[in-house]
Amino acid sequence: MIRFLPACFILLLLFSCQHRTETVIPELKDSVVFTGDKKDMIFLTDRPPNFETPLKYFLLDFTPNDVFFVRWHLSGLPTTVDEQTFRLHISGEVNKELSLSLEELKSSFEQVSVNALCVCAGNSRSFFDPRVPGAQWKNGAMGNARWKGVKLKDILAKAGIKNGAVSVSFNGLDEPPLSSVPDFVKSLTLDHAMDGEVIVAYEMNGSPLPLLNGFPLKLVVPGWYATYWVGMLNEIKVYAEPYKGFWMDKAYLVPENVSNGNESPEALAKKTVPISRIDVRSLFISPENESNIQSGAPCTVYGLAFDGGEGISSVEISADSGLSWTKCNLNPSLGNYSWRKWNYTFIPGYGKITLQVKATNMKGETQPSHQWNRSGYMRNEIEFLSLNATE
């Protein structure tokens, strides 16, 4: 009988899992669940898994791996990846196809590190007005990490790029559950892939990537939205023509040549292009919205700001509906692709206080007072923070 206990356990698990996915729906607002090698996440969906990071963790310079946001499109997701048999394949318009083990990747190339913010294109989608369909993220679909890996340029150079090649595609181990669902494949131009900044990472914050963040390899595209940061990366292909595919041509599109991806429901942009660089944005982290603070005592507001790599030049606060703006203190830069922490101390009077925050980057780009687009991407509308000062 003992020999059959594992079988009984599997049966039990099978039934209890089936039971859970079909019937028990966790409360959605701020529902925190246990999620594999993750803890303390805000639950969005289970199949495929999508979880966001509670805002309080953004007080840290780097977002811990076990609370780093999780975003997958396809439910055919491996639950384990064997480090010994895993291979990264490089093919297409190359002189020599490669099939690299993790060991080869770590030992035959220069190892590099970069601090970079990974932010979902649809982060903060739930704040768009009118609301738009899609994963209903609050502000937690982002995280800052120190990524370690190998330059994509070096891997491609080892394979040898053929003359006339113009684009490169990236595919991971996640698979469509139906053959009719387009596999999640993203692409970059060859020039971008060869710029020396894009890396194939095997570590984040000094540890192997968590499975749900793309173990064992993740493409890191500093300054660009996370849709390009393909996880469980195992296939790189080089093409003689621009890559065509659903996830580049039909999804993740934004209005062409419009700052902050802005359009209006009444006048949708006629031409759209694949989303690319992260636009400039600032957020409040602490205190929480609608907090009570003490009147007459210094109050420090903490937040962060970021852009697509130009670097943040200033973050300003307004307490009078945008009539006047005061500069915040900026923490030392962690690198232009990282977020930049800021803080602002003031002595509150009595009653309700409404603050706004606005960042500007080195190119002079700043945030709009209103922003909307049909897919809920690139959210960077100027934020408000309401506080109540009491005795």
Added chain:
Amino acid sequence: MTTKNRLLIISAFSFLLFIACNGVHEKENTPAPVNARLAMGEELFRMHCITCHSLHYIEMQPDFTRKTWEKITDKMIKSFGAPIPDSSAAIIVDYLMSVKGTKE
């Protein structure tokens, strides 16, 4: 214990588990169907939609209009090849409206 006996015990155990799980399911977690069409819509959702995504994808959305849910269902069929016949799509939209639809 013979192999036959072991199998018998496992089968009995599994059967009891199955009864237990489904019992809880019926009594505690499934709201009584508002009408037969919505019950059918829920069944069709389970049949055609959860292959790719769970009901949480619907639950997390704000209340949308029928037009928006029709557009979303159409996208699932045309862009993602959801194997949903036209006759079923309308019933699924009714069900989606019952979960996250604006008041009509």
